[in-house]
Structure formats: structure tokens, C-alpha cells
Amino acid sequence: MGQIDTRLFLRQFGWDDFWCGTLLGGCGRPLRPKRYVTRVCHFAHEANPGRDECHRTTHSADSADHLFIKAHATRWLAAHGHEVRGELRTLGHCHGDAVDFRLPRTDMFLRFELHSEDYRTWRKAADSLGAKEGRIEWVCGQGDHLARDMLARRGYALLVRCETEGNDRRVYIGTLTDGRETAWEPLDQCRMTDKGLVTPTLGTLRAGGVVRR
Structure with a gap:
């Protein structure tokens, strides 16, 4: 997502919880939206050492x-x-x-x-x-x-x-x-x-x- 899209998205859904969808091949763990200036804005897993790595292969x-x-x-x-x-x-x-x-x-x-x-x-x-x-x-x-x-x-x-x-x-x-x-x-x-x-x-x-x- 671009910065403008991310800002609009968070304005509308920012109070919601986001999860790595198991029906999308994800792990089911929480996700957090990440806003960047020099990188593409995206969702990321919370840092939690010791947890198994997510094996979702497609994100389009x-x-x-x-x-x-x-x-x-x-x-x-x-x-x-x-x-x-x-x-x-x-x-x-x-x-x-x-x-x-x-x-x-x-x-x-x-x-x-x-x-x-x-x-x-x-x-x-x-x-x-x-x-x-x-x-x-x-x-x-x-x-x-x-x-x-x-x-x-x-x-x-x-x-x-x-x-x-x-x-x-x-x-x-x-x-x-x-x-x-x-x-x-x-x-x-x-x-x-x-x-x-x-x-x-x-x-x-x-x-x-x-x-x-």
C-alpha cells in the first residue's frame, strides 16, 4: 500500500484487530499495519521469538x-x-x-x-x-x-x-x-x-x- 492508501485504510479500520488468515494459507497470528516513508507500507507479524515461521507463500x-x-x-x-x-x-x-x-x-x-x-x-x-x-x-x-x-x-x-x-x-x-x-x-x-x-x-x-x- 502507498502512504495515502495506508492513511485512509487506518482511518477507517485502525481500531480493528488484524490476523494472518488461515484461509489464505497463513498462520493465524496477529498482524500490525506498518507505515513507512521510504518502503512499501504493509502488514507484518508481531515479533515473537520462538514462534514457528509463517509459511504463507502468496500475498497478492x-x-x-x-x-x-x-x-x-x-x-x-x-x-x-x-x-x-x-x-x-x-x-x-x-x-x-x-x-x-x-x-x-x-x-x-x-x-x-x-x-x-x-x-x-x-x-x-x-x-x-x-x-x-x-x-x-x-x-x-x-x-x-x-x-x-x-x-x-x-x-x-x-x-x-x-x-x-x-x-x-x-x-x-x-x-x-x-x-x-x-x-x-x-x-x-x-x-x-x-x-x-x-x-x-x-x-x-x-x-x-x-x-x-
Whole structure:
């Protein structure tokens, strides 16, 4: 954070306690905001000799995207009549490898898979989930090679990314198709139907017969 951002942040949240989030791969110990003139302002652990070192490996804004996706998707699904709670999944990387939603009303399972697995592991997980949950809607992280498999199977793939807006991260869904640039649209402009997640672009492509239902 810059000095001005830090000053504004502390003015708004300075009386709060801050912790190294375990859902971000952190250690759960207290943090203190540090203001500098010649260095980047940041949060730091309190000095406490003898404590184990924190092993959190990522500190960028996107390291919390699984939490933003969980929160925003929960509200979005509620607006579509699905009162459900997201579940964070670990697939071998961190707490935020995937965010799952079970939608009993439509017998559907929605997964935002943010860290790709190798194909064999993913295929095994997909078969297991399919047998247990029924229809699965997959939304992949950017650059996920599994999206290419989705594209080959059904003619399109859904991607997810977040962009910073103030103190929030807004969720965008991308529609990937052959020969077209990925179209990114806000999650709140998409629809959750009994056939799956439909972006405005996907709805248009289906209506024009470019992508099958």
C-alpha cells in the first residue's frame, strides 16, 4: 500500500484487530499495519521469538479470490432463489483450490475450480462428483488447461477472474469459444438456470445456434 492508501485504510479500520488468515494459507497470528516513508507500507507479524515461521507463500490481491468468489457467488445464487453456502476445497495446493455450491432445488453442483489439477486426477474427481452429485457446472480459473477439455466437449467453457474495485474484488465470468476472444461479464449479469450457469454471451450464442444447449 502507498502512504495515502495506508492513511485512509487506518482511518477507517485502525481500531480493528488484524490476523494472518488461515484461509489464505497463513498462520493465524496477529498482524500490525506498518507505515513507512521510504518502503512499501504493509502488514507484518508481531515479533515473537520462538514462534514457528509463517509459511504463507502468496500475498497478492488474488490470493484471496476464493473468499471473494464464495461471498459474491453466495449472494448471487440467493438472488436466483438458491439459499446455499459455499464450501472451500483443498485439492493439493491451498484452501482456495475450489469453491463448491450444492443446489438441491435444481439437482446441480456448481464448482469454481481455481487451481488446475492434472487431467487424470481431474477426470477421476469429475467422475466421482458426477456419480454423487448429478449434473456439475464447472467454472475454471484463467489459463486452466482443463478449460480446453470443456471447450472440446461442449463447444464452450466458463472461466472466472476477479478485479479490484476499492476494497472489494468483483467477480467476472468469461465465455471461451473457438475462434473468439473470451468475453468477460460481471457475475451479477449472469443467470443460474436449471441447465447451468448462463452468461449474456452464452445466451446469445445459444440463441444463434452457434453453441448447442
